[in-house]
Amino acid sequence: MADMRAESTIVDAAAGQASVDIVVPVLNEERALAGCVRTLIAHLRAFPLPWRITIVDNGSTDGTWRIATELAGELAGVHARRLDIRGRGAALRAAWQDSPADIVAYMDVDLSTDLDALFPLVASVASGHSEIAVGTRLAPGARTRRSLRREIISRGYNLLLRLGFGAGFSDAQCGFKAARTAVVRPLLARVRDDGWFFDTELLLLAEHNGLRVHEVPVDWIEDVDSRVRILRTALDDLRGLARVAWSMLRGRARVAVSRPEPTPTHPDARPARPRRVSLTPLLAGVLGCLLYTLAYQPLRQSWAPAAANLGALVLAGLALGGVRRAAGQLQLVTRFGPVCALTTTAVLAVPVTAGPYAEAGAAVAMCCLITLIRRVTGGRGAQPSSPALLSR
Numbered sequence: 001m002a003d004m005r006a007e008s009t010i011v012d013a014a015a016g017q018a019s020v021d022i023v024v025p026v027l028n029e030e031r032a033l034a035g036c037v038r039t040l041i042a043h044l045r046a047f048p049l050p051w052r053i054t055i056v057d058n059g060s061t062d063g064t065w066r067i068a069t070e071l072a073g074e075l076a077g078v079h080a081r082r083l084d085i086r087g088r089g090a091a092l093r094a095a096w097q098d099s100p101a102d103i104v105a106y107m108d109v110d111l112s113t114d115l116d117a118l119f120p121l122v123a124s125v126a127s128g129h130s131e132i133a134v135g136t137r138l139a140p141g142a143r144t145r146r147s148l149r150r151e152i153i154s155r156g157y158n159l160l161l162r163l164g165f166g167a168g169f170s171d172a173q174c175g176f177k178a179a180r181t182a183v184v185r186p187l188l189a190r191v192r193d194d195g196w197f198f199d200t201e202l203l204l205l206a207e208h209n210g211l212r213v214h215e216v217p218v219d220w221i222e223d224v225d226s227r228v229r230i231l232r233t234a235l236d237d238l239r240g241l242a243r244v245a246w247s248m249l250r251g252r253a254r255v256a257v258s259r260p261e262p263t264p265t266h267p268d269a270r271p272a273r274p275r276r277v278s279l280t281p282l283l284a285g286v287l288g289c290l291l292y293t294l295a296y297q298p299l300r301q302s303w304a305p306a307a308a309n310l311g312a313l314v315l316a317g318l319a320l321g322g323v324r325r326a327a328g329q330l331q332l333v334t335r336f337g338p339v340c341a342l343t344t345t346a347v348l349a350v351p352v353t354a355g356p357y358a359e360a361g362a363a364v365a366m367c368c369l370i371t372l373i374r375r376v377t378g379g380r381g382a383q384p385s386s387p388a389l390l391s392r
C-alpha cells in the first residue's frame with residue numbers, strides 16, 4: 001500500500017467545525033482525474049467546513065496514479081492513496097476507515113452529481129441530524145439525465161430493496177454519499193463487499209441498526225465513460241442481497257452503533273414519559289394475523305398444515321416490512337424457530353374436518369398466547385419501530 005502523504009492535510013476553512021474528507025475513488029481515470037479535482041477545489045473555496053480531498057486508486061494501469069501524486073504534491077488539501085486490494089468498495093472502506101476527518105464523503109470522478117448538492121449532503125450529517133446522507137436520483141425533485149437501460153435497472157433494483165428489505169432510501173447506488181466517521185466505522189468493519197454492492201450493503205446495515213439515512217435529491221448527468229459491467233454487477237448485487245438477507249435473518253447483522261437518545265430542546269420542557277406500549281407492534285401484530293390468515297387459506301389448498309403454516313408465517317412477515325424489519329424480530333433460531341414450532345403444533349392439533357380457517361385461527365391464537373407470555377415474563381421485546389408478525 002502506497003501513501004502519497006502520511007500526514008493528512010485538512011484545509012482549515014473554519015477551525016472548530018466538523019471536518020470533511022471527500023474521497024474520490026479512481027480506476028483508470030487519467031482523462032478525468034485532474035479536471036475533477038480542480039473543479040472540486042474551486043467549488044470548495046466557498047465551502048464553510050474544513051475539508052480535504054482523498055484520491056484512492058487501486059488497480060489503475062494507466063497514468064492515474066502519477067496524476068494523483070502530482071495533484072497531491074501541487075494542491076493543498078489533496079491527498080493520494082494507493083491500495084493493493086481491488087474494487088471500489090475496498091477503496092472506499094479503506095479511505096473512510098482511516099480518515100482523520102469527522103465526516104467522510106465520496107463522489108465519482110466524473111462529477112455526474114451537480115456539486116450544489118454537496119453542502120446539503122454534508123450539512124445533514126454535520127448538524128448531528130443524520131448519521132448517513134445519500135444523493136438520490138429517484139426521489140421527487142431530482143433531475144436525472146441517463147440512458148433508459150440504466151434508468152430501468154436502477155428503478156427495478158431500488159424497488160427490490162424497498163419491497164424485499166423495507167428500505168427507506170430510494171437510491172442505493174448514487175455515487176454521492178456522506179457519513180459521520182465515528183458512527184460508520186463499526187458498520188464498515190461488517191460490510192463484506194469490496195465492489196459495487198458496497199453502497200447497498202452499507203445502507204441496509206445502517207437502517208437495520210436504526211441509523212438515520214438522509215436523502216438529498218440531486219441533479220445527475222450520466223457520464224458514459226463507465227467501468228460498470230452491467231450484467232456481472234447485477235448478478236453480484238443479487239448474490240449480495242441474498243447474503244445480507246441471510247445474515248439479517250440469523251441475527252448476524254446487528255452492529256453496536258452509538259446514537260444518542262433525543263432530549264427535550266426547550267429548557268423548561270415537561271417531556272412526556274416514554275410510552276410503555278408502542279402502537280406500531282400492536283398494529284403490526286393485528287395486520288400480521290390478518291395477512292397470515294389470508295395467506296394460509298390458499299397455501300393449505302395444496303400443502304399440508306405444517307408447510308402452509310411455515311409459508312404463511314414467512315409471507316406475512318415479509319409483507320409487513322421486508323427482510324430487514326422481519327429479520328429484526330423473526331430471528332431464525334431465537335424467535336422464528338419457537339414461533340414456527342408452536343404454531344405448527346397448534347395447526348396440527350386442529351381436526352382436519354374443522355377446515356383451514358380453524359387451523360389459521362389456532363395459529364393466530366397461539367401467537368397471541370406467545371405475545372402475552374413474552375409480555376408478562378418481560379421477554380426481550382422488539383424495537384418499537386420494528387413491526388413484525390408474531391414478534392412478542
Ligand SMILES: Nc1nc2c(ncn2[C@@H]2O[C@H](COP(=O)(O)OP(=O)(O)O)[C@@H](O)[C@H]2O)c(=O)[nH]1
Pocket residue numbers: 024025026027028029056057058059086087088091107108109110112175223225226227228
Ligand atoms: N478506486 C477504485 N475506483 C473505482 C473502481 N471502479 C470504479 N471506480 C471509480 O468509481 C467511480 C464510478 O465509476 P463509473 O465507472 O463512472 O461508474 P458509473 O458512473 O456507475 O458508470 C469512478 O470515479 C471510478 O473511477 C475500482 O475498482 N477502484
Ligand SMILES: [Mg+2]
Pocket residue numbers: 108110112223225226
Ligand atoms: Mg460515472
